[in-house]
Amino acid sequence: MLNIDWNSLSNDDLYTIAENLKKEKNCFILAHNYQNMEVQKIADYVGDSLQMAIVASKTDAKMILLCGIKIMAETTKILNPDKKVLMSHFDADCPLANMKTPDDLRALRKKYPDAEVVCYVNSPAALKAESTITCTSSNAEKIISSIPEDKQIIFVPDKNIGAWVAYKNNRELIMFDSYCYVHEQITLEETMMMREEFPDYSLIVHPECSLDVCKEADLVCSTGQMIDFVKKNDRVIIGTEIGLYDQLKYHYPEKHLVPLNLKMVCKNMKKTNLQGAVRALAEEKYEITVPEIMKQKAKKSLDRMLLFI
Ligand code: SF4
Known part of the structure; x- marks a missing residue:
């Protein structure tokens, strides 16, 4: 497999190799809805962040290949600590997720020490680890409305989702100025x-x-x-x-x-192409790891989110 001339392969060749590798390695492929269609075609499941998180937490495959961005692969690893989780591209990351650091969030928490922290799923594990609960675009409204009205809420990192759920719930949220370009x-x-x-x-x-x-x-x-x-x-x-x-x-x-x-x-989602995804699986490249302490804290935040599905 390592001596393959990847550039000589057609898409049909790559689809066949992907199917064989999935069986051989007992690998489940997840792809986000924003992936190219050629990549979606090799996936066992295509969905949004919440759907992928749910499916990832239920599969009994030994290995998972995540076709999407790094933060999604991190979430998959946190929910599947015993599985090998691979990413489809070494630097497909989300600019929104990285606009603010855990230090920025700790500083905000210091300013509002009694606030609950709701963290949108498009965030690094380090930010989730600093939060009370994670949310996705499909359950953010429900999660905000579950928090008592007398509680302050810090919502990170996306200011637009924050503004929408604040408007829908008639709540004030404390937010960063981060956004998806x-x-x-x-x-x-x-x-x-x-x-x-x-x-x-x-x-x-x-x-x-x-x-x-x-x-x-x-x-x-x-x-x-x-x-x-x-x-x-x-x-x-x-x-x-x-x-x-x-x-x-x-x-x-x-x-x-x-x-x-x-x-x-x-541009970040589109860094993955069919050849890159199949190659990542063949060579078991770009394995995702999350430091243990961060994994435990982020998992608590994700587990709370999974109660809202
Ligand atoms: S930049 Fe926007 S569209 Fe791209 S991965 Fe991040 S949140 Fe999704």
Whole structure:
């Protein structure tokens, strides 16, 4: 396997090698909804952060290959401490997750010592370890509403999801100024123009978009919830990273779907390609490890989140 001339292989060759390797190594492949379609095709499960976390916690495979970004592979490792967890690309990481450090969060906690800390899942294990509970875009609202009204809440790291759940729950949240560059760039003006161009389409957006854009949408939800919406609706504007639109067009060619904006491309998610993913599995490269103390603390935060599914 190590002497393969990888560049000479077609996609069909790579799909066959991936299938054989999965059986040989007892490996389960998870891919995020934002991955390229060619990568999604080798996955045993494709989903959003929460769905992947749930599936990862249940598989009995010996090895997991995570096609996505580093923080997702860390979450998978924390939930599967005895399994070998591989990443599909050595430096696919999330800029949002790294805008603030654990020291920044400790400083904020010092300022608000009685506050509960809710940490969006797109964060490094070190930040989760400093938090009370993790949340995803699909359960953030529920988790915030479960916290007593007289408790202050620090919400990290995404200010846009924070602003959306604060608006929906009519709560004040203490936040950093961090954001996802892919979703933050979409303006209200661009969104209104799409509304005018496609007046009989529903608009669904991810809560990492700005509050103005979210308020204009018919539904604000996770990518997993977007897929459920498209199953039941025929004309939809998709307001999230373009990988989800590609996936929906592939599975539902008969539907009328348009992307909110073609510039919603996450360079980090797109670092993984088919050859890279299969090679990572063949050579068992890019194994993820999380320091023990951090793993234990982050797991508590993740376990609390899993009660809200
Ligand atoms: S889409 Fe945004 S939040 Fe998701 S990985 Fe890319 S930068 Fe991070």
